[in-house]
Amino acid sequence: MIRFEQVSVRYDNAAEPAVAGVDLTVPEGELCLLVGPSGVGKSTLLGAVSGLVPHFTGGVLSGRVTVAGRDTRTHKPRELADVVGTVGQDPLSHFVTDTVEDELAYGMESLGLAPATMRRRVEETLDLLGLAELRDRPIATLSGGQQQRVAIGSVLTVHPKVLVLDEPTSALDPGAAEEVLAVLQRLVHDLGTTVLMAEHRLERVVQYADQVILLPAPGAAPLQGAPADIMALSPVHPPVVALGRLAGWSPLPLSVRDARRKAGPLRERLADRTPPAAPVLPAAAAPVAVLDRLSVRRGRTEALRQVSLTVRPGETVALMGRNGAGKSTLLSTLVGLHTAASGTVTVGGLVPSRTKPGELIRQVGLVPQEPRDLLYADTVAGECAAADQDAHAAPGTCRALVTALLPGVLDETHPRDLSEGQRLALALSVVLAARPPLLLLDEPTRGLDYAAKGRLIALLRALAADGHAIVLATHDVELAAELAHRVVILADGEVVADGPTAEVVVSSPAFAPQVSKILAPLPWLTVPQVALALEESS
Amino acid sequence: MNTGLRRNTAGRGAAVATRSTALHAGAWWLWALGLATAASRTTNPLLLLLLVAVAGYVVAARRTDAPWAKSYGAFLKLGLVVLAIRLGFAVLLGSPIPGTYVLFRLPEVPLPDWARGVRLGGKVTAEGLLFALYDGMKLATLLVCVGAANALANPARLLKSLPGALYEAGVAVVVAMTFAPNLVTDVQRLRAARRLRGRDDRGVRALLQVGLPVLEGALERSVALAAAMDARGYGRSADVPAGIRRTTAALTLGGLLGVCAGTYALLSASGAGYGVPVLLLGLVSALAGLRLGGRRSIRSRYRPDRWGARAWLVSGSGIAVAALMIYAASHDPLALAPPTIPLTAPTLPLWPALSILIGLLPAFVAPPPALPRPTPVSPAPQVVPAPRVIPTRRVIPKPNSKEDRT
Numbered sequence: 001m002i003r004f005e006q007v008s009v010r011y012d013n014a015a016e017p018a019v020a021g022v023d024l025t026v027p028e029g030e031l032c033l034l035v036g037p038s039g040v041g042k043s044t045l046l047g048a049v050s051g052l053v054p055h056f057t058g059g060v061l062s063g064r065v066t067v068a069g070r071d072t073r074t075h076k077p078r079e080l081a082d083v084v085g086t087v088g089q090d091p092l093s094h095f096v097t098d099t100v101e102d103e104l105a106y107g108m109e110s111l112g113l114a115p116a117t118m119r120r121r122v123e124e125t126l127d128l129l130g131l132a133e134l135r136d137r138p139i140a141t142l143s144g145g146q147q148q149r150v151a152i153g154s155v156l157t158v159h160p161k162v163l164v165l166d167e168p169t170s171a172l173d174p175g176a177a178e179e180v181l182a183v184l185q186r187l188v189h190d191l192g193t194t195v196l197m198a199e200h201r202l203e204r205v206v207q208y209a210d211q212v213i214l215l216p217a218p219g220a221a222p223l224q225g226a227p228a229d230i231m232a233l234s235p236v237h238p239p240v241v242a243l244g245r246l247a248g249w250s251p252l253p254l255s256v257r258d259a260r261r262k263a264g265p266l267r268e269r270l271a272d273r274t275p276p277a278a279p280v281l282p283a284a285a286a287p288v289a290v291l292d293r294l295s296v297r298r299g300r301t302e303a304l305r306q307v308s309l310t311v312r313p314g315e316t317v318a319l320m321g322r323n324g325a326g327k328s329t330l331l332s333t334l335v336g337l338h339t340a341a342s343g344t345v346t347v348g349g350l351v352p353s354r355t356k357p358g359e360l361i362r363q364v365g366l367v368p369q370e371p372r373d374l375l376y377a378d379t380v381a382g383e384c385a386a387a388d389q390d391a392h393a394a395p396g397t398c399r400a401l402v403t404a405l406l407p408g409v410l411d412e413t414h415p416r417d418l419s420e421g422q423r424l425a426l427a428l429s430v431v432l433a434a435r436p437p438l439l440l441l442d443e444p445t446r447g448l449d450y451a452a453k454g455r456l457i458a459l460l461r462a463l464a465a466d467g468h469a470i471v472l473a474t475h476d477v478e479l480a481a482e483l484a485h486r487v488v489i490l491a492d493g494e495v496v497a498d499g500p501t502a503e504v505v506v507s508s509p510a511f512a513p514q515v516s517k518i519l520a521p522l523p524w525l526t527v528p529q530v531a532l533a534l535e536e537s538s
Numbered sequence: 539m540n541t542g543l544r545r546n547t548a549g550r551g552a553a554v555a556t557r558s559t560a561l562h563a564g565a566w567w568l569w570a571l572g573l574a575t576a577a578s579r580t581t582n583p584l585l586l587l588l589l590v591a592v593a594g595y596v597v598a599a600r601r602t603d604a605p606w607a608k609s610y611g612a613f614l615k616l617g618l619v620v621l622a623i624r625l626g627f628a629v630l631l632g633s634p635i636p637g638t639y640v641l642f643r644l645p646e647v648p649l650p651d652w653a654r655g656v657r658l659g660g661k662v663t664a665e666g667l668l669f670a671l672y673d674g675m676k677l678a679t680l681l682v683c684v685g686a687a688n689a690l691a692n693p694a695r696l697l698k699s700l701p702g703a704l705y706e707a708g709v710a711v712v713v714a715m716t717f718a719p720n721l722v723t724d725v726q727r728l729r730a731a732r733r734l735r736g737r738d739d740r741g742v743r744a745l746l747q748v749g750l751p752v753l754e755g756a757l758e759r760s761v762a763l764a765a766a767m768d769a770r771g772y773g774r775s776a777d778v779p780a781g782i783r784r785t786t787a788a789l790t791l792g793g794l795l796g797v798c799a800g801t802y803a804l805l806s807a808s809g810a811g812y813g814v815p816v817l818l819l820g821l822v823s824a825l826a827g828l829r830l831g832g833r834r835s836i837r838s839r840y841r842p843d844r845w846g847a848r849a850w851l852v853s854g855s856g857i858a859v860a861a862l863m864i865y866a867a868s869h870d871p872l873a874l875a876p877p878t879i880p881l882t883a884p885t886l887p888l889w890p891a892l893s894i895l896i897g898l899l900p901a902f903v904a905p906p907p908a909l910p911r912p913t914p915v916s917p918a919p920q921v922v923p924a925p926r927v928i929p930t931r932r933v934i935p936k937p938n939s940k941e942d943r944t
Contacts, residue, residue, distance in 0.1 A: 050769050051769075052765050052768070052769060055768075056764075056765050056768060076768075077765075077768045077769045078768050078769075078770075078771050078772060078773055078774050079774070080769075081769060081770055081771030081774070082771070084769070086766070086769045088762065088765075088766065090762070092720075093759050093762035093763055093766065094762075094763075094766045096709070096712070096713065096763070096766070096767055096770075096772075097694065097712070098692070098694055098712075099692075101557060101840075101841075102694075102840070105840035105841070106770065107770045107771055108838075108840065109837050109838055109839060109840055110770060110771035110772055110773075110774055110837060111771050111774065111836075112774075112836035112837055112838045113838055114838065115838060115839065115840065115841070118838065118840045118841075119840070119841065122840070135557070136556070136557060136908075138604050138605050140605060140719070141605070154770070155770065158770075158771070332730070335733065335734060336733070337730050337733065357732075357733045357734075357735075357736045357737060357738060358736045358737075360733075360736070361734070361735070361736035365734070366734050368727075368730075368731060368734065370727075373727060373728055373730075373731035373751075374731050374734060374735060376747070376751060386735075387735070390735050390736040390737060391736060430735070431734070434736065
C-alpha cells in the first residue's frame with residue numbers, strides 16, 4: 001500500500017539528509033508503528049507519505065514514494081487527499097471549521113462528494129468514533145481526547161486507504177489514549193485501513209502493532225519486522241520490554257498480559273525481597289508550600305475545590321488525573337497566576353498572587369507545558385544572560401547550568417532550533433538560575449524519547465537530593481513511578497487520592513506502571529528497582 | 539439566560555433547533571438589519587429602547603450556548619461605550635444646538651483664529667446634551683441589532699451560503715475568525731510566562747514584548763493549518779476551458795465597473811437618468827461572472843441551511859418593522875424625532891411602537907435552542923476507584939483489556 005524506494009530527503013540549508021536510503025513496504029491493512037529516538041526523521045517519513053514532504057515543506061526528495069499506486073512526485077498532497085488521511089501532533093492546528101459535524105464533512109466537501117453520500121458517511125463516522133453526542137458541539141469546547149477523535153474522524157470520512165498519525169496519544173491522559181487506540185484498532189480490523197503511526201509512548205501502543213519500523217539513528221537505514229523481533233534490539237522500548245530483556249524472556253512479551261504469563265518464576269525470585277523504601281524526609285523541615293482548603297474559580301467553573309496539600313523540601317510529588325482535572329491550575333496558583341477564591345496558598349511564607357514576580361522566582365519556578373513560552377531571546381547565550389539578570393544571579397550562573405544539562409550546545413544556537421528535550425533543559429536552567437526551593441513542571445515528558453526522559457529523571461533526582469521540592473503534573477505513569485515519592489490524584493478539581501507512590505498507583509489500574517501490573521501483587525514499580533534486586537540476589 | 543424562558547416558548551410549535559431545523563443564518567441577519575434600519579429612522583428614545591428590548595428578548599429566547607452567542611454582551615457594552623463617548627464629546631466640544639438651559643460651564647480653552655468654529659469647553663446646555671443622548675442611543679441601538687444577529691446566527695454558516703466562486707474568500711474569513719480567539723489565549727499565556735521569568739506581567743510594555751512571540755506562534759499555526767488543509771484536499775479544482783475562464787474574468791470585471799459607474803451616476807446630480815440601467819447591467823454581469831466562476835470549484839456542500847417558511851417569517855418580520863418605520867418617518871416625522879428645542883418629554887407614538895413589536899415574532903416562530911444537556915461534558919470518567927464508564931460508545935474488544943483492569 002505504501003512503498004518507499006531508495007528514498008532520501010534533504011532539507012534546504014541542511015548539511016546531512018534528514019533520512020537516507022529508505023526502502024520500505026507497508027502492506028495493506030496493517031497497523032505499522034514507526035519508532036526511534038528524537039530527531040531521526042520520523043516526521044519526515046510520515047510527511048513523505050502524504051506528499052507534504054517535499055511539496056509543502058521544501059527540500060529535495062530523491063527516490064520514489066508510492067501510495068496506493070500514486071507517485072507523490074507527480075501528485076500534490078491535495079490530489080492524494082482521497083487516499084491518505086494525515087493527523088498531526090496538535091489536533092487544534094488541523095481544524096478548519098468550528099463544529100464537529102462541519103469538520104467531519106470538510107474533506108468530503110473538498111473532494112466534491114454528493115450531499116447524500118456525505119450525510120451517510122458523517123453519520124457512520126459519528127457512530128464509529130463515538131462522537132454522536134458531540135455532533136453540534138463547537139470544537140473548542142471539547143477535551144483533548146475528543147479533539148483527537150474528531151481529527152481522526154475528519155480524515156476518515158473520505159474513506160482513505162492509508163491513515164498517517166504523528167504521536168496521536170502523546171498529549172492525552174491514559175483514558176483518552178485508550179479511546180483513540182481502540183478506534184484505530186477498530187479501523188484496522190473492521191475497515192482494513194492501513195495505519196502508519198509514530199509514537200514515543202511505546203508502552204501504550206506497541207502491543208497493537210502488526211509491524212514495527214525502527215529508525216535507529218539519523219541517516220541510518222530503517223529496520224522492519226515483527227514487533228517482538230524489533231523490540232529485542234531497539235534503543236527505544238517500553239518498560240515491559242525492558243523487564244523482558246532483563247529476565248531473558250523469549251519471545252519478548254509486548255503486552256502486560258503476555259508478560260504476566262511468563263513472570264511466575266521472576267515473581268518467586270522477588271517474593272522474599274522488598275523494593276528499597278522511599279527515603280524518609282525529616283518531618284521537622286518547614287514546608288516550602290502549603291495549600292489549605294484552596295478553591296480556585298476560572299470563569300464560571302470551579303477549577304479547584306477545597307484542595308489541601310503540603311510540600312516539604314526534598315520531596316517529589318506527582319500530580320495526576322485526566323485532562324482538565326485541575327493539575328495545571330494548581331501549578332499556576334502556586335506561581336500566583338490565579339488567585340484563591342477561598343482558602344489560602346503560601347509558598348515560602350509568601351502569598352504568590354500578591355508577591356512581585358521578581359521576588360517570587362526566588363521561591364518557586366515553573367516550567368510550563370510549552371517550554372518555548374519561557375524563551376524570548378535569539379540565542380542560547382542571550383537567553384542565559386537575560387535569566388541571570390532577571391534572577392539577580394551572578395553572570396554565568398545560567399550558562400553553567402545549561403552546560404551541565406546540555407553539553408555541547410553552542411552559545412549562538414537559536415532556541416527554536418533545539419530539540420524538544422533540549423528546549424526543556426534550557427527552560428529548566430533559566431528557571432533554576434534563581435535557585436527556587438520549589439520547582440514545578442507541567443507535563444515535562446511530552447515529546448521526549450526514552451533517552452531524554454532518562455536524563456530528565458536523573459537530573460530531577462539530583463535536584464531532589466539537593467533539597468529542592470519538586471511538583472510535577474503528568475500523564476506519564478512510568479515517570480511518576482520512577483520519580484515521585486508521593487502521588488496526588490485530582491479529579492474535577494478535588495483531591496481523590498494522596499499518598500506514597502507505591503500505594504496510590506498500584507491500587508489504580510489507570511495509573512499503575514507496567515512493571516507493577518506484571519509483578520502484582522508484589523510492590524515493584526520500575527525496571528531499575530527490579531534490576532537492582534536481581535543483582536543483589538545473584 | 540434562564541431556562542424558564544426557554545421552557546415557556548418551547549411548547550409553541552417550533553421543533554428544537556438542530557442542524558436540520560435551525561433557521562437559515564441569512565434570515566437572522568435580515569431580521570436584525572431590518573431592526574437596525576428602523577433604529578436609523580428615529581431618535582425617539584422610547585422607540586429606541588423598545589427596539590433594544592425587542593432584540594434582547596429574542597436573543598434571550600433563542601440563542602444557543604455556542605461561543606459566538608456570547609458576543610451579545612460584548613456588543614451591549616460596546617453600545618454603552620459609544621453612548622458615553624458621544625456624550626463626552628458633547629460636553630467637551632459643545633454642541634451646535636443652541637440651548638437656553640445651561641447646566642454647568644466648563645472653563646473654555648481659547649483657540650487660535652484658524653480654529654474658529656471649534657470650541658473647547660464652555661457652557662453645557664440641557665438641550666445639547668439631550669440631543670447628543672438621542673443621537674448616541676441611535677448608534678448604540680444599531681450596534682445592539684448587529685450584535686443580536688451575531689449571537690443568533692453562526693457567522694461561519696452565513697459564509698457557507700456564499701456562491702462557489704467566493705468560497706475561498708469565505709474560508710479566509712472563517713480561518714481568520716477562528717484565529718482571533720487563539721491569538722487572545724496566546725497573549726494571555728505568554729504574559730503569564732513573563733511572570734515566570736520574574737518580569738512584570740502587567741502594563742503596556744509587557745504586552746508589547748510578547749508581541750513578537752505571539753505573531754511567531756500565529757504564523758506557525760497558520761503554516762500548520764495550511765499544510766492540514768492542503769492534505770485534506772483544499773484547492774482541488776476542475777479543469778475549465780480557457781474560453782470560459784476568459785469570459786468569467788470579462789464578465790466579473792465589466793460588471794464591477796458597471797456597478798461603480800452606476801453608483802457614481804446615481805449619487806452625482808447630472809447622471810440620474812442613466813444611473814439605474816448601468817447599475818443593473820453591472821450587477822447582472824457580475825452575478826453571471828460569479829456563477830460561471832463557480833464551475834471551477836468542484837466543491838459540494840454538506841447540509842446547507844434551508845430557507846423555509848420560518849425563515850420567511852423571521853426575515854419578513856424584520857423587513858416589516860423597517861418598512862413601517864420608514865413609512866411612519868415620512869408621515870409623522872415629529873413623533874419619531876422629538877424636538878430637543880424646546881425641551882419636551884418624548885411621547886411614545888402608538889402605531890410605530892406597535893409596528894416595532896412585530897420584531898418579536900422570531901421569539902415565537904424560530905426553533906428554540908436545545909436545552910443544555912444535564913450530564914457533564916467529560917465522557918470518560920476514570921476516577922481512581924470507580925470503573926470507567928463510557929455511556930455512548932460500544933465496548934470494543936481489545937486484547938488484554940481484562941488483565942489491565944484487574
